[in-house]
Amino acid sequence: MVNPLRSAPDSRLQRIAGPCGIVLFGITGDLSRRKILPALYDLANRGLLPPSFTIIGVARKVDPSLPEKVEAAIREGANTPVTETTLKQLMSGLVVVNGQYNDVETYRSLGHTMDKMSAERGTNGNYAFYLAIPPELFPTVLGGIGTAGLCAEDDGWRRVVVEKPFGHDLESARELDDMVTKVFHQDAIFRIDHYLGKETVQNLMALRFANELYEPLWNSAHVDHVQITMAEDIGIGTRAGYYDGIGAARDVIQNHLLQLLALTAMEEPISFEPSALRIEKEKVLEATRFYGPVGESAVAGQYTSGWQGGEWVKGYKEEPGIPADSITDTYAALRLGIETRRWKGVPFYLRAGKRLGKRVTEIAVIFKRSAHVPFGNSDLSESGQNALVIRVQPDEGLTLKLGAKVPGTSMQVRDVTMDFAYGHAFTEDSPEAYERLILDALVGSAPLFPHQREVEASWKILDPILSFWETQGQPEPYAPG
Numbered sequence: 001m002v003n004p005l006r007s008a009p010d011s012r013l014q015r016i017a018g019p020c021g022i023v024l025f026g027i028t029g030d031l032s033r034r035k036i037l038p039a040l041y042d043l044a045n046r047g048l049l050p051p052s053f054t055i056i057g058v059a060r061k062v063d064p065s066l067p068e069k070v071e072a073a074i075r076e077g078a079n080t081p082v083t084e085t086t087l088k089q090l091m092s093g094l095v096v097v098n099g100q101y102n103d104v105e106t107y108r109s110l111g112h113t114m115d116k117m118s119a120e121r122g123t124n125g126n127y128a129f130y131l132a133i134p135p136e137l138f139p140t141v142l143g144g145i146g147t148a149g150l151c152a153e154d155d156g157w158r159r160v161v162v163e164k165p166f167g168h169d170l171e172s173a174r175e176l177d178d179m180v181t182k183v184f185h186q187d188a189i190f191r192i193d194h195y196l197g198k199e200t201v202q203n204l205m206a207l208r209f210a211n212e213l214y215e216p217l218w219n220s221a222h223v224d225h226v227q228i229t230m231a232e233d234i235g236i237g238t239r240a241g242y243y244d245g246i247g248a249a250r251d252v253i254q255n256h257l258l259q260l261l262a263l264t265a266m267e268e269p270i271s272f273e274p275s276a277l278r279i280e281k282e283k284v285l286e287a288t289r290f291y292g293p294v295g296e297s298a299v300a301g302q303y304t305s306g307w308q309g310g311e312w313v314k315g316y317k318e319e320p321g322i323p324a325d326s327i328t329d330t331y332a333a334l335r336l337g338i339e340t341r342r343w344k345g346v347p348f349y350l351r352a353g354k355r356l357g358k359r360v361t362e363i364a365v366i367f368k369r370s371a372h373v374p375f376g377n378s379d380l381s382e383s384g385q386n387a388l389v390i391r392v393q394p395d396e397g398l399t400l401k402l403g404a405k406v407p408g409t410s411m412q413v414r415d416v417t418m419d420f421a422y423g424h425a426f427t428e429d430s431p432e433a434y435e436r437l438i439l440d441a442l443v444g445s446a447p448l449f450p451h452q453r454e455v456e457a458s459w460k461i462l463d464p465i466l467s468f469w470e471t472q473g474q475p476e477p478y479a480p481g
């Protein structure tokens with residue numbers, strides 16, 4: 001008998017990108033320096049990029065020292081040890097095209113360079129355009145690529161990787177999508193949400209669908225509520241230009257946290273095919289509701305100056321580049337519900353903020369108390385509810401909190417934890433999220449990239465809250481830490 005599973009690709013195998021290159025708009029920017037360039041090096045170092053891999057950087061200013069800066073970014077940010085031969089090999093495929101983003105000449109010269117590199121290095125005309133640029137430049141750059149015909153797949157594939165924010169509300173997200181789909185077809189668009197590249201986030205699917213233990217409990221009969229938290233101890237640093245007017249809800253709840261909610265609450269997909277996974281995430285996001293009123297079910301906060309970890313830190317409004325009357329939320333928390341049989345009546349609390357006590361991202365599934373215990377209430381005073389805490393970062397892993405008997409002659413129950421830590425259980429190191437996602441884009445594998453419909457469903461949840469906040473004046477101040 002034919003086993004239908006045999007026809008599915010073996011997901012244990014390492015995928016290796018075929019001949020190709022990346023066209024990096026914003027090569028001199030912060031994201032390229034901190035994440036993209038080191039991730040490309042790590043991929044090369046793991047042998048997952050072809051030796052002929054090409055990086056075409058597009059930069060507005062001529063900077064003869066750019067190759068040194070790229071090298072320095074790699075040395076500083078690489079996750080794997082820097083090997084001189086790999087670095088040299090990667091750097092041999094780096095070329096820079098200079099020009100203004102609104103100048104047709106820039107795209108003409110980019111087209112020539114792409115052809116030239118194809119001929120010289122054998123990229124076979126396969127290129128991914130990576131837009132690591134501020135969103136206001138998207139229309140110009142997409143227009144330039146489209147007008148110059150660089151998206152045409154006459155010889156080789158062409159894809160585009162778009163960084164968030166995917167708009168700033170539902171309407172602008174639709175406008176952005178119209179713009180991108182005028183130039184690239186749907187399957188060629190890769191919207192990066194780097195949380196989906198994190199190992200623990202993918203482990204959430206393994207946990208839920210490779211084990212028998214949790215699924216029977218994963219519903220409103222047993223789950224009391226779910227808390228999804230993304231706390232950061234840092235402030236906004238030098239990102240005033242990006243962050244002000246965006247705030248915590250748009251910056252991370254619309255994408256990272258709602259994606260975590262979708263993966264936690266979705267039904268089992270019929271396969272790991274992009275369409276199958278996206279259908280389930282989309283269904284759950286479509287069923288997610290904010291019931292309001294905003295004043296009771298959502299909170300916006302803004303950090304003030306104060307002591308944090310032995311250091312005096314500036315308040316948000318004193319950060320360089322932030323207007324003194326800014327009403328941007330640096331903390332946001334919401335209570336959501338999901339209108340499905342599985343989740344009816346279970347609150348999902350989402351919260352995210354800067355300048356909080358410590359950096360931690362986790363999903364805590366809190367179970368209901370036992371309907372009956374035969375020991376009498378006083379014996380349970382030191383035990384709480386069972387909880388499964390999925391630690392996304394740092395210290396990736398999970399913790400199960402349960403009640404256990406305290407040794408001794410009396411029957412006393414106290415909370416204990418069972419721990420699984422990635423660092424202890426596996427010797428393999430986790431690739432950085434960007435590494436995984438860039439490789440996926442280069443091999444054309446889309447399961448971990450949100451679809452436009454998910455983006456729109458997320459904005460539908462947030463829009464009423466955001467417009468309420470925008471008319472309500474100041475968010476509540478909170479002290480750092």
Ligand code: BG6
Nearest residue numbers: 164194232251252256361393433
């Ligand atoms: C980004 C946000 O998407 O995620 C930043 O724009 C945030 O504001 C960052 O600091 C956090 O990422 P990570 O991987 O460090 O949790």
